[in-house]
Amino acid sequence: MTAPIICREDEVFVLNLGPQHPATHGVLRVKLTMDGEYVVKAEPVLGYIHRMHEKMAEDRTFAQFMPNTARMDYLHALAYNHGYVLAVERAAGIEVPERAEYIRVITVELNRLTSHLLWWSAFLLDLGGFSPLLYAFDDREQILDLLERVTGSRLTYCYFRFGGVYNDIDDDFITGTRNFIKRLRSRLPRFYHDLVTKNIILIKRLKDIGFVSKEQCRKYGATGPLLRGSGVQFDVRKNEPYSVYPEFDFDIPVYEEGDSMARYMVRMDEIEQSMRIIEQALDKLPDGPVRAKVPKILKPAAGDYYAAVEAARGSFGCRLVCNGGKSPYRLKLRSPTFSNLSLFGEVAEGMLLADALAFMGSLDLVIPEIDR
Amino acid sequence: MSEYWNDIFGGTKSLLVGLGITAREFFKPVVTEQYPWEVPVMMPRFRGHIELVKNGETGRPNCIVCGMCMRNCPSGCITLTGKKPEGEKKKVLTKYELDFTKCSLCGSCIEGCNFNAIQFSKDYNLASTRKEDYIFDLLKRLEEQS
Numbered sequence A: 001m002t003a004p005i006i007c008r009e010d011e012v013f014v015l016n017l018g019p020q021h022p023a024t025h026g027v028l029r030v031k032l033t034m035d036g037e038y039v040v041k042a043e044p045v046l047g048y049i050h051r052m053h054e055k056m057a058e059d060r061t062f063a064q065f066m067p068n069t070a071r072m073d074y075l076h077a078l079a080y081n082h083g084y085v086l087a088v089e090r091a092a093g094i095e096v097p098e099r100a101e102y103i104r105v106i107t108v109e110l111n112r113l114t115s116h117l118l119w120w121s122a123f124l125l126d127l128g129g130f131s132p133l134l135y136a137f138d139d140r141e142q143i144l145d146l147l148e149r150v151t152g153s154r155l156t157y158c159y160f161r162f163g164g165v166y167n168d169i170d171d172d173f174i175t176g177t178r179n180f181i182k183r184l185r186s187r188l189p190r191f192y193h194d195l196v197t198k199n200i201i202l203i204k205r206l207k208d209i210g211f212v213s214k215e216q217c218r219k220y221g222a223t224g225p226l227l228r229g230s231g232v233q234f235d236v237r238k239n240e241p242y243s244v245y246p247e248f249d250f251d252i253p254v255y256e257e258g259d260s261m262a263r264y265m266v267r268m269d270e271i272e273q274s275m276r277i278i279e280q281a282l283d284k285l286p287d288g289p290v291r292a293k294v295p296k297i298l299k300p301a302a303g304d305y306y307a308a309v310e311a312a313r314g315s316f317g318c319r320l321v322c323n324g325g326k327s328p329y330r331l332k333l334r335s336p337t338f339s340n341l342s343l344f345g346e347v348a349e350g351m352l353l354a355d356a357l358a359f360m361g362s363l364d365l366v367i368p369e370i371d372r
Numbered sequence B: 001m002s003e004y005w006n007d008i009f010g011g012t013k014s015l016l017v018g019l020g021i022t023a024r025e026f027f028k029p030v031v032t033e034q035y036p037w038e039v040p041v042m043m044p045r046f047r048g049h050i051e052l053v054k055n056g057e058t059g060r061p062n063c064i065v066c067g068m069c070m071r072n073c074p075s076g077c078i079t080l081t082g083k084k085p086e087g088e089k090k091k092v093l094t095k096y097e098l099d100f101t102k103c104s105l106c107g108s109c110i111e112g113c114n115f116n117a118i119q120f121s122k123d124y125n126l127a128s129t130r131k132e133d134y135i136f137d138l139l140k141r142l143e144e145q146s
Ligand code: SF4
Pocket: B062, B063, B064, B065, B066, B067, B068, B069, B070, B080, B112, B113, B114, B115, B116, B117, B118
């Protein structure tokens, strides 16, 4: 609830939120001008972990850039892997075997689940609830074990390759995934909804707080659950389908309210939708190779290519400019959180500090992805 | 006024539900791994830092010093040298150094090697306060292993 504030120039003070602050999950600094408990102005200051990923791409081969993609959004690394390989595959005209596409979808969706579960726990931690984190991590750990079995790593995956994936999935992974989905389905109502979603304190902290309108989303280019929580049905998986997504039956959850609660609900519903996609993909999983024959050193024809994927936080885009050489001429990475954070300043004006933090949590920020 | 009572009623209910779940979970078995009493078993595909593979017949490293791994590495972690001993046709590895401080465990080196000469190790217990401890001499490591 935002109260109109009448502030006197000489009574405001500047409060630095971060660069290290438990609520910012990374090194983000927000310069808050405060009037007592109320935020008068909020300016995000970025760049504390800028690592020049785009520049790095220019001095290495296409394949050598793969590990970098996982280090932007470390919570949904596989979607970033996916975006980048899609762009390069478009550039080089590589066909991907069908089994590989299915494996990609299964692993990306599992990774989306881990991302949403982690957001959920961290968000509630920001709001002051500790025990939900332990329940969510118990579930998340199961997925990490599954993904570790196939990819070899637990967080910064480098699993996709141009023309397929690194190696095949096995039967243990398939049964493990099915069992996990059964397990999460049985735990969702009690540990997630009874304990948290229906909790009156959570409802009071989120309902009607942090309203983001459709116009604001459009103005700042916000995507992902933030946009869908403001009533716009946009999801790259449906609107510009890629990979084998068109073959699955799933919904795009949309909430009209535009408050923090709406964004919370969008993500909770997406957990269910991701599980549906995984189940269908496991049912339909075709046999065959998982990796097409691709030359070791790629030299795509000169041109301008773009690929976008739906990551857990919104649409991630890769614009690849090639000049016929061994490495990209230019790689522009469009990361969702950067746009999503941009509207923080406008929306947080006039909020109570505690509400602004709850609002920030509901944006699901991943800082390395903003800075890149 | 009715909202006031609704809040009190709803709050009490939320509290009881939460306490109920916590109380039930309190008596469930422990799910966390009790490290260091319980040591995790690494998955077969686990990616530790790389290590050299020994040839089963000769007992020497499989590596033929082609340098593909070095060229494939995005971060330039690998330095290797080899020399041709007199009277032999093939080069022999004399030094293979991995700068683990820069390694991102991507596996490009392993994929680039056509001679099955390097693999991921299962080492995860790596902790040190000195940077030099992460410059691994893989040749020495291989000798120590045997
Ligand atoms: S690519 Fe393999 S054989 Fe060639 S130098 Fe590296 S480890 Fe040795």
